[in-house]
Amino acid sequence: MSASDITMGSEPTMHVFVTGASGFIGRAVVAELIAAGHEVTGLARSEASASAIKDLGANVHRGDLDDLDQIRQGANAADGVVHLANKHDFVRLEVSNRAERASVQTISDTLAGSDRPFVLASGLALPGLGRSSTERDPNPAVGPDSPRGGAENLALAYADRGVRVIPVRFAPTVHGEDDHGFVSVVAQAARRRGASVYPGEGLNRWPAVHRSDAARLVRLGLENAPTGTILHAAAEEGVPVREIAEALADRLGVPAKSAPAEQVAGEIPFIGRFLAADIPATSQITRDLLGWRPTGPTLVEDIAAGHYDQP
Template sequence: MRVFVTGASGFIGSAVVRELLTAGHEVTGLARGDASAAAVEALGARPHRGDLDDLPSLRRGAEAADGVVHLANKHDWTDPAASNRAERAAVETFLDVLEGSGRPFVLAAGLALPGLGRASTEHDRSDAHGPDAPRGGAENLALERAGRGVRVTSARFAPTVHGEGDHGFVALLAEHARRTGAVPVAGEGANRWPAVHRSDAARLVRLALESAPAGTVVHAAAEEGVPVRDLAEVLAQRLDLPVRSVTSEQLAQDLPFVGAFLSADVPASSALTRELLGWEPTGPTLLEDVRAGFYDR
């Protein structure tokens, strides 16, 4: 099928584009500028100029496609409200184009549901509703529209999608550790993080695009919950630094936005996803990638 992908030149998006092309799909990738366009072309896909604020461009991309994979997010930590509004507007635009067509729409969502006291499952629902909610409440907005002729799938990604070139939470933690001389953990670091290698995440997106029923939630979590203490100790060994226990409040202050996630206990199961789509992760674990030195610099 012809697939329009936002975030196509990013860490996860580029892996998704390669996965789709290998499976025989045609891919058009959203590109903000010359560098992004060149990256999309280098992958073997066709660039489509625009960004998340350019709704007419998003509409044209979706209209020309047999399916849409929406992975881009502005992630403006200085103005999260603007990021949330942009995400909701983009998703609304895609849903308006796809409504009544039966075409697939896979959107990225966060896999962080704290306070459950257990591993979250695909049946658990986020309480994020409305334009002022995280990500503009886009997941619930899309799932609500699944009954209107759009084959919606929410792909919830683990907080850590890892691999060579990752510049997400673990990379930011490593950068902070090098700067301060220690790898911090909240308390004893017993809280857990799900994780997935980006090759496994990309394969899951393709499977969801091809066959997930409308209204499906899938969990891109190869590991249900890596203890943050284990992550900190392996990272500290690589960086030749100590592990330092701090309060959750101190961690959130020292590492804005990232620190709050590092303190959360958010294990997540992907059992239903594996059963539904036959997805079996084969990539390296998070600690294997840390040991491989991908976060040393």
Template sequence: MRIFMTGASGWIGTGVVPHLLAAGHEVTGLARSDASASALESAGATPVRGGLDDLDVLRAGAAASDAVIHLGFKHDFSDFAASGRTERAALETFADALEGSGRKLLFASGMAGAENGRPLTEADQSPHVGAESPRGGAERFALDLTARGIAPVSLRFAPTVHGTGDHGFSATFVRIARENGVSGYIGDGSQRWAAVHRDDAGRLVSLALEKAPGGSILHAAAEEGVPTKEMAEAIGRGLGIPVDSVSTDDAQDRFGFLAGFFARDLAATSTATRALLGWEPREIGLLEDLEQNYADRAVRTLV
């Protein structure tokens, strides 16, 4: 199939593209810069210049494709409302281009915002509705596109997608620990985070393109819930530094804007996803990765 993909040169996307190409698909990826375009070419994909705000480029890419995989997102935490509006506009553009075609629209979503005292399941709906809600209410909007002759598939990625080259949450917590000389967690550290290795996430997306029916919600979660205290302890062991508990009042000073995320319980199951796709994670777990690989890279930056 001819795949049009946003976020193809991003953290998750670079784990997806090799699996798509290995399955025999042709990938055209949105590239905001010369560096991104070069990276896509090196990976075997065809770049098309543009960003998420270039709606004409998105429309043309979707119209010329057999399926769209939308992984791009503006992670601007200083203006998350604007990021949500961009996300909603991108999905509306894809919907216009794909309407009535029966083609698949796979799109990245998150697991935050649905805490209910138990692990999130694929049967749980996103609580975000409307263009002014977080992420522009993208999941609820996109899943309703079945009525317009489109096959939407929500890809809910675990809050930490880890692996070599990560510059997201996990890498940031390691950096903060190194800079402070102590690895911290908030409160009693019982908050749990679902986790998945990037390569396992990449295989899941390729399988979803092949097997997931329209209207599906999939969970890219290899581990249901890793306690944040255990995450901090793994980082501490790897860096050879002490571990401490940080009070809620002091969390902002230690973790910055990430404090609000680190204090939340973001566990999620993937039982239905595994049954539907035949997906089984194969890669290293989060704690082992944090202790051995993240900490090793952090230490080597000091010498």
């Protein structure tokens, strides 16, 4: 399949079950799917989540990541599944990892033998390569105690069991208005400390993608990607961390300073160690396959727009 094969409306509309539908990325994905003519049902664990999903024009299916029977029912009733939900418990990572693995196992088992698409969120943090990671690089996370519970590799094992599995490796920074992810946490640390800190010389790089571009990629993958295709949601291959710190410093009115990587990791638990990692990633294979062309603002542009000014 070439980029010329990917055309809007080339696939029939689907009924799509989306977990994490009320989240930062999820809301953009739901809106993108509905705009393309798909029917969407979103998993909601609370009244607030249900209200947000309804406001987008989607149906609501009540449940959460611990309610595997509800996840099974939602997946079974749909033509395809987009799995974005995660507990994001950075204090008890084993809880998040095991819940992620259990939900992916449940969805995969439910879809087995049906050839229905299953798009699942994965991560682009593949440090230590000494180069930009590509879609062909294997994910080293295997087993329930590994990052995300090894869910990407678990799902890929179903590619020859009648599931059209499409892992989407999201950049660690999916940015935009109302983002409360990594960059928001880094901004909060800068406010507390009175300085925007970067590790060492700050030359290490983070991939980034605007959430509108990420949402469009999820839709394109759901509609067109062959089974076993790994997609990279990275519009910017690698933004130097010093550039991010300096942009935050300008907006917050604090100085940008260098600090030892260990200090940064200690001051910003969990996220600090990623901040010190060099994890550039290319999305060229993804772009060539699906004709995906990011058009959203860059990370620095979003910081300059004031999206990270407030806690």
